[in-house]
Amino acid sequence: MEPRLVLAVSAVLFTLGVLGVLLRRGAITILMSVELMLNAANLAFIAFSRQAGTAEGQIYVFFVMTLAAAEAAVGLAIVIALFRLKGTTDVDEVSLLKW
Amino acid sequence: MEAIAFYVLAVLAVASAIVVIVHRNPVMSALALAVNLVTIAGFYLVLRAQFVALLQVIVYAGAILVLIVFVIMLLNLREELKARSPGTFQKWLGPILALVFAVVLGRAMLAHAAPSFPAPVPGFGTAAALGIDLFSRFYYPFEVVSLLLVVAMVGAVLLAKRRL
Amino acid sequence: MLKLIALIPLLPLLGVAVNGLWGARISRRAVGLVACGVVLASLLLSAGAVWELANLPPGERHTEVSIGTWLPLGEAAGVSRPLRIDWGFALDPISAVMILVVCGVGFLIHVYATGYMAHEEGFARFFTYMNLFVSMMLTLVLGSNLLVMFVGWEGVGLCSYLLIGFFYDRPFDERTGMSCADAGRKAFLTNRIGDFAFLIGVLYLATTFGTFGFREIAEAVAHGGHGGALLAGVGILLFIGACGKSAQIPLYVWLPDAMAGPTPVSALIHAATMVTAGVYMVTRMSALYAAAPAAMAVVAAVGAMTAIFAATMGVTATDIKKVLAYSTVSQLGYMFAAAGVGAYVAAMFHLMTHAFFKALLFLAAGSVIHGLAGEQDIRRMGGLREKMPATFRTFVVAALAIAGIVPLAGFFSKDEILWGAWASGNRGVWLVLATTAGVTAFYMWRLAFLVFYGKFRGDGHAWEHAHESPRSMTVPLIVLAALSVVGGWIGIPKVLTGSVDLNFFHRWLAPAVAGPGAHGAGEAAAHGAGTEVGLMALSLAIALAGIGLAFLVYRRKEGSADRLAVAFGPAYRTLRNLYWVDELYDAAVIRPFYALSRGFAAFDRIVVDGLVNAAGVGADITGQVVKLFQTGYVRNYALVFLAGAVAVLLYLASL
Numbered sequence: 001m002e003p004r005l006v007l008a009v010s011a012v013l014f015t016l017g018v019l020g021v022l023l024r025r026g027a028i029t030i031l032m033s034v035e036l037m038l039n040a041a042n043l044a045f046i047a048f049s050r051q052a053g054t055a056e057g058q059i060y061v062f063f064v065m066t067l068a069a070a071e072a073a074v075g076l077a078i079v080i081a082l083f084r085l086k087g088t089t090d091v092d093e094v095s096l097l098k099w
Numbered sequence: 100m101e102a103i104a105f106y107v108l109a110v111l112a113v114a115s116a117i118v119v120i121v122h123r124n125p126v127m128s129a130l131a132l133a134v135n136l137v138t139i140a141g142f143y144l145v146l147r148a149q150f151v152a153l154l155q156v157i158v159y160a161g162a163i164l165v166l167i168v169f170v171i172m173l174l175n176l177r178e179e180l181k182a183r184s185p186g187t188f189q190k191w192l193g194p195i196l197a198l199v200f201a202v203v204l205g206r207a208m209l210a211h212a213a214p215s216f217p218a219p220v221p222g223f224g225t226a227a228a229l230g231i232d233l234f235s236r237f238y239y240p241f242e243v244v245s246l247l248l249v250v251a252m253v254g255a256v257l258l259a260k261r262r263l
Numbered sequence: 264m265l266k267l268i269a270l271i272p273l274l275p276l277l278g279v280a281v282n283g284l285w286g287a288r289i290s291r292r293a294v295g296l297v298a299c300g301v302v303l304a305s306l307l308l309s310a311g312a313v314w315e316l317a318n319l320p321p322g323e324r325h326t327e328v329s330i331g332t333w334l335p336l337g338e339a340a341g342v343s344r345p346l347r348i349d350w351g352f353a354l355d356p357i358s359a360v361m362i363l364v365v366c367g368v369g370f371l372i373h374v375y376a377t378g379y380m381a382h383e384e385g386f387a388r389f390f391t392y393m394n395l396f397v398s399m400m401l402t403l404v405l406g407s408n409l410l411v412m413f414v415g416w417e418g419v420g421l422c423s424y425l426l427i428g429f430f431y432d433r434p435f436d437e438r439t440g441m442s443c444a445d446a447g448r449k450a451f452l453t454n455r456i457g458d459f460a461f462l463i464g465v466l467y468l469a470t471t472f473g474t475f476g477f478r479e480i481a482e483a484v485a486h487g488g489h490g491g492a493l494l495a496g497v498g499i500l501l502f503i504g505a506c507g508k509s510a511q512i513p514l515y516v517w518l519p520d521a522m523a524g525p526t527p528v529s530a531l532i533h534a535a536t537m538v539t540a541g542v543y544m545v546t547r548m549s550a551l552y553a554a555a556p557a558a559m560a561v562v563a564a565v566g567a568m569t570a571i572f573a574a575t576m577g578v579t580a581t582d583i584k585k586v587l588a589y590s591t592v593s594q595l596g597y598m599f600a601a602a603g604v605g606a607y608v609a610a611m612f613h614l615m616t617h618a619f620f621k622a623l624l625f626l627a628a629g630s631v632i633h634g635l636a637g638e639q640d641i642r643r644m645g646g647l648r649e650k651m652p653a654t655f656r657t658f659v660v661a662a663l664a665i666a667g668i669v670p671l672a673g674f675f676s677k678d679e680i681l682w683g684a685w686a687s688g689n690r691g692v693w694l695v696l697a698t699t700a701g702v703t704a705f706y707m708w709r710l711a712f713l714v715f716y717g718k719f720r721g722d723g724h725a726w727e728h729a730h731e732s733p734r735s736m737t738v739p740l741i742v743l744a745a746l747s748v749v750g751g752w753i754g755i756p757k758v759l760t761g762s763v764d765l766n767f768f769h770r771w772l773a774p775a776v777a778g779p780g781a782h783g784a785g786e787a788a789a790h791g792a793g794t795e796v797g798l799m800a801l802s803l804a805i806a807l808a809g810i811g812l813a814f815l816v817y818r819r820k821e822g823s824a825d826r827l828a829v830a831f832g833p834a835y836r837t838l839r840n841l842y843w844v845d846e847l848y849d850a851a852v853i854r855p856f857y858a859l860s861r862g863f864a865a866f867d868r869i870v871v872d873g874l875v876n877a878a879g880v881g882a883d884i885t886g887q888v889v890k891l892f893q894t895g896y897v898r899n900y901a902l903v904f905l906a907g908a909v910a911v912l913l914y915l916a917s918l
Contacts, residue, residue: 001105003212006142008205009109013116013135015201020120021901022193028125028171032132035163036116039139042155044208050146051213053220055232058151062233065158066244070251072163076170077258083174084261095895189902196905203912 006047014040027079027089031072038068104145112138125176129168136160146216148224264311265326269352271312271362272401272415274305278394286387295377298390302373302397306366313359321774325478327353327407334410348475353407356775360611361404361543364618368535369397371739375626376527378735379633389429389525396422400536404543408475409465412544416508417458419537424451426532427524435523439845446523453517457507464500468551471497481550491555498551498558502565505541509595512569516845518592522584526629529584534591534625535618542598542614546607549776553605563603563684567695570596572842574702578709579838582639583628586710590665591621593699597680600692606683607776608769612754613680616672619750620664623743624707627658630732630740631714635725641713643721650729653737655715657744662711664747666704667806672751678799679756685798700802704809712817758792759799 013036020033042061049057079089086093115138118131136159143152222228233241278301286294316324329349336346354362373393380389399422403415428447435443469475471493472483484494505511510518521533532538545552545562552559570593577589594617601610632639634651648655664671667678677700684693719726731737754768764770816824828835840846892903 001102001145002215004209005105005109006146007208007212009112009142011201011205011208012113014204015197016113016116016120018197018200018905019194022189022197022898022905024120025898026125026176028167028176029120029128032119032125032128032167035132035159036119036135039136039159043139043142046143046146046148046151048211049148050216050219050223053217053223055223055228058148058224058229059232059237061148061151062154062229063240063244065154066248069158069163070247072166073251073255074258076166077255079170080174080259089174089176091897094897098890098893098895189898193902193905196902196909200905200909200912203909203916207912207916 003047003051007044010040010044010047012040013037013043025090025092027082027091028076030091031075031079034071034075035068038064038071101145104141108138108141108145111135112142125171126168129164129171132167133160133164136164146224147219150224150226150229264308265315265354266328267308268312268326268354268405269328269330269350271305271308271366272352272398272405274308275301275394275398275401277301279391279398282387282394283391286391289387291381291386294387294390295373298394299370299373299377301394302366302370305397305401306363306370309359309362309366312354313363316354316356316359317771321770324774325353325355327351327478329407346469346473346475348408348410351407351411351476352405353477354405356772357543357546357611358404360615360772362401364615365397365400365404365536368618368622368743369400369531371742372527372531372535372622372626375530375629375736375739376525378733379527379629380525381733383525385429389426392422392425392429393527393531396426396532396537400540403540407477409468409477409480410475412547413462413465416461416504416540416544419532419540420451420454420458420508423454423521423532423537424448426528427521429524429528436520441520441523443523446517446520450517450521453514454507457504457514460500461504461507464497464504467493467497467500477547480548484550484554487554489554491557494551494555495557498548498555499561501544501548501551502541502558502562505544505599506565507541508544509538509541509599510569510592511541511565511596511599512572515569515573515592516848519580519585519588519841522582522588526584526625526632529588530622530625530629533588534621538591538595539598539614539618542595542602542610545599545602546611546776549602549607552602559603559605561603563600563689563692566596566599566601566603567692567699568596569593570600570699571695571702572596574699574706575838576841577706578702579835581642583631583641583644583710583714584625584639586641586706587621587624587628590624590703590707593703594621594665597677597696597699600696601680601683604684604687604689604692606680606687608772609676609679609683611772612768613676616664616676616747616750619743620661620671620673620747623657623661623740623747624665626736626740626743627654627661630654630736633732633736634729635721636728638721638725641710643725644714644719645717645721646715646719647729648715650726651715651731653731653740657737657740658711658715660744660747662707664751665707666810667700667802668810669803670748670751672747672749674803675751675754675756678802679754681802682756682795682798685794697802697805701805701809704806705813708810708813709817712813716818756795758795 017033017035017037017040020036021030024030024033042064045057045061045064047057049055049061082094083089112135115131115135119128119135122128122131136155140152140155140160143149143155278298281297282294289297316326329351331350332347333350334348336348373390376389376393380386383389396419399415399418401415403412403419406412406415424447426447427450428444431442431444431447433443435441435446441449465475468480471489472480474480474483483489503514507514518533518538522529524533552562573589573592573596577586577593580586580589594613598610598613598617601607601613630651631644631647631654634647634654635644638644660671664673667674681693681696681700684690684696719729752765755765757764757766816827837843
């Protein structure tokens, strides 16, 4: 096991998250894709932390997790509000903010 | 031993991530995400970050994922309708850009990768080591993050409540 | 009282304040009392100040007061001492004559106007403007520097504009379809041309001499060292300003149309005072002109030309006030001709006597118009001496005075001008002016015969209602008539009185003007008393001939005027249409100006507006294109976001 491999996995996971955000329509799936991206980033943090032998990387992961929790709470609240309004969680249905 | 664990975890993580973004049923996506999160926790363990691995399981799998599943159930979401094409533009340019992104990001990260991990420092990744740092050097950000959580909580209630 | 001269122009402002602010709320009687009262106060103050001035030795008759600093300017270009402009007022023999004329005639006309305007709308507005005019005119003549004078200069122009257009809603001239407001505008705009040149001249003087003060300029010019071309140029620029204000060729066209104003206005502003401001200014700057013979030649030539030109136009005019207007232009030309040949004293003398008899003529004409309920066309008048005896008698006095019959005021002043022209060697000017004297006598008596003699040519209804004017109008007439008779006696030429010098006016003014100013005693001796007396007799004969011709044409053989008009058809039509000067200006100035304006308007509409609209259309098109990126689909935004992230990453990776 080398740092390169861990980082490669991290990059692949992150790209998969990006693809999910770009290609899926369900708001919850998109949120989950975002979680994928955040986890990929966390993995890179931990890898570098391990490589450097210091704790900072882990501290950042700690903060990112908090952020992810907040994001999930607010994001899901928005999804609920959206569902109430439109009866769907399809993000293509909320395209009013345009010309 | 570590290497074997790592490869197994890597395969599991990528596979579950693919399921998350490909499966049409959000419940299945959520379950795949749960697998993914646990594998990530496994990675942490392999990388000697025990405390963070523990947090990963508790916060992600225990809290966030439950919340997601709860919302899915609450909204009684069915399978996503056959995706209306997001437009050829989006359909082709998205993956291409994502690929470019992966390559560039990977190169950038790999440029900083050491050939191998050094011997672990004693006490690395323990709750004690992390706690000391968190409550000394990172005390101020820690407090700010707590404020962020309060704001997020209030915001979530405000957004989701039918009528105030 | 010499310390109080600053109050002279300020007192009428009090009337402006009272009548302007509360005029609508107090009675007409109170308005009239205030308006006349402040002018009378100024008159008394002026008289007192002049009396004190007269008690000073002749060389010291100059006093200046400053009521504050107006512009504390720094150092002017090329002048070492700092330039400071005061609200300065100065009294010397020249301005003494002017303030007495302005306040005296002004007061009489104010009294007259209380009767004349009694039935008009805007009574208080009228007197507000009149008081403002008096104030500005006094500022003009009392200002001790060119800028204060310029304030008055523009102020009287403003009042002139306001008062010409006083009946702003009434039509004025059928021939040109002009309204009274148009006439006011014409006067104002014509004056702008002159004022523009005047201002350039003033500023040129200031940058050359580093001062605006009259005394300082006179001293600097006397000191010498300045190019003759520069002085001549400045003199001509100032004279162009005087041409505008005093209605000389080529800027005289506004004055006949200024008759759109009420008659007291015509008498005060457009006969007695404001239009003489140019003559006053030239006299005031006599030191400058004395050093610039070329400028003086221009002044003399323009003055003489205007004199004869306007007099001929007066011959065929049929509007009673327009006859007088052309007469005024002509007489102003006389004054400029006098100033141009260096006879400044004669110019001021004629200015004063002209103020008396021309104001009287206008007021008498106003009395006639008043008595005939607004009729101004002399073809519908006649025989009015029965109905208006006081008006008739005073008018005859004025007509005799302007014709130059001994011993009335006009005789002495006009003759001094003629003698000045002859004695200075300007025989051509003399010839033109002498001819003008004959024409003047002719048209003035034509007016008198057509208005007061013969049979009434209007309808019977008007004849029955014709009446003599109230006392408030006839009393000023009588006072002015008396002044027209005796006004000349303060300037009786020495040649007539032998060893006794009765020419008080000359002795009073001569020290205050520069150069050869005094073509009287000294020159007379050189040219011989016989010549002077002979010329006097000649001009008297010319005047009598003019009157006689008028008598023959308009009294003895009625109708012969029409036959003459037919006989001299082209000449008559030329005069009747005023030499087509208005038409010429229309074709040469106004139409090209309008065409140019239309060109600019088109440029503005097409190019400027086009650019502005193009900017708008461009923004619109850009927006139409750019808005396509704003799809509303968050996934599109995410894609763009990703593209941005890739770009940033590529950039960072390339570092």
